[in-house]
Amino acid sequence: MKFLVCVKQVVDTSQMEVDPATGRLKRNNANSIMNPMxxxxLEAAFAxxxxxxxxxxxxxxxxxxxxAVxxxxxxxxxxxxYLVTDRAFGGADTLATSYTLSRAIEKIGSFDLILCGQESIDSNTAQVGPEIAATLGMSDVSAAVGISCEKEGFLTVERQMGDNREVLEMKLPGLITCTGELNKPRYPSIKGILKKEEVEVKNLTAADLNVDAARIGMKGSPTQVRQVRPVVPPKKENLRIEGGTAEDAADELTAALKKLNLA
Incomplete structure (x- = not known):
């Protein structure tokens, strides 16, 4: 079988830095990792x-x-x-990204199964995988927590749906997005570490792909991120009520809650 896995280099959210001048994430190898899902x-493809x-x-x-990833x-x-890289692809949203990746996949060849992480930690949209499947015209199942091959030409996929689990049979070729509950990814082996220096990462640019220039990069993105900022934990303020009667204390507490729009 031929497997294709889409991976993304993301900013480690525990080390996220924002450029105060541009409001954009600082992306560099020092704080970049492979998207966890x-x-x-990858582990599903290897298994x-x-x-x-x-x-x-x-x-x-x-x-x-x-x-690097x-x-x-x-x-x-x-x-x-394969690395799909070109300045023309910069600023792409999920729609432009999925379109570009789909054209790259068609360039590389046909695959029995495409696997993606359910979502990336830098945007959490969970859109790119299903959009790739739609563009390529293949079936897809999202949020897989279990995958098994029990019949030739088909996969059995289990996914979490709220408090329930759904079991589906998917005919190949198809695309599956994977959750963190699916498996435990393996570590690189000594053989693999040596192999990574031997295997060439092949670059694909806009000139290599059959793309519509109006559908890539910022031009092809109906949504755009204007600013990114880290989440600041709320400040905790303690209120201590002393003295007076119980009625006075209740009035003071009610007044404080009203300021917080809690009463």
Whole structure:
């Protein structure tokens, strides 16, 4: 079987820095990691390859430094890697990103199964995977917590739906987005670490793809991020009521709650 895994280089939210002048995230290798749920997607591909045989290809869209997460994927066990990179792709929202990745996938070849993390920690939209499937015209299942190959040409996919679990049979080719509950990603092996220096990350630019210039980058993005800022924990203020009668204390407490729009 031929597996394709979409991975993304994201800013580690525990080390997130925002440029005060531009309001944008500071992206550099020092605070960039592979999106955690993409690791689960990789592990799912490796497990299915171990069961059914085949090859695992990884693809990412981003600036040149995003090659680092592709090299990491190779060290974990991927066979080949592609980086979709071009200034023309900059500023893409989920729609433009999924369109560009779809064209890159068509350029690379056909795949039995495409795997993505359910969502990325830097945007949490959970849109890119299903949008890729829609663009390519294939079936998809989101939020997988279990994947098994029990019948040739089909996969059984289990997903969490609120308090319930849903079991679906998906005909291949198809696309699955993976949750953190799906599996425990493996660590790079010594063999894999050595292999990542040997395997070339192949670049794909706008000139290499059959893309409509009006559908890529900022021009092709109906939504745009104007500013990013870290979440600031709310300040805690204690109120201590002393003296007076119980009625006075109740009045003072009620007045304080009203200021907080809690009463």
């Amino acid at each position: 993409d690791r689960n997607a 299915l390859r171990d069961q059914a045989g085949g090859r695992v290809t990884v693809i990412s869209m981003g600036p040149p430094q995003a090659a 592709l090299k990491e994927a190779i060290s974990m066990g991927a066979d080949e890697a």
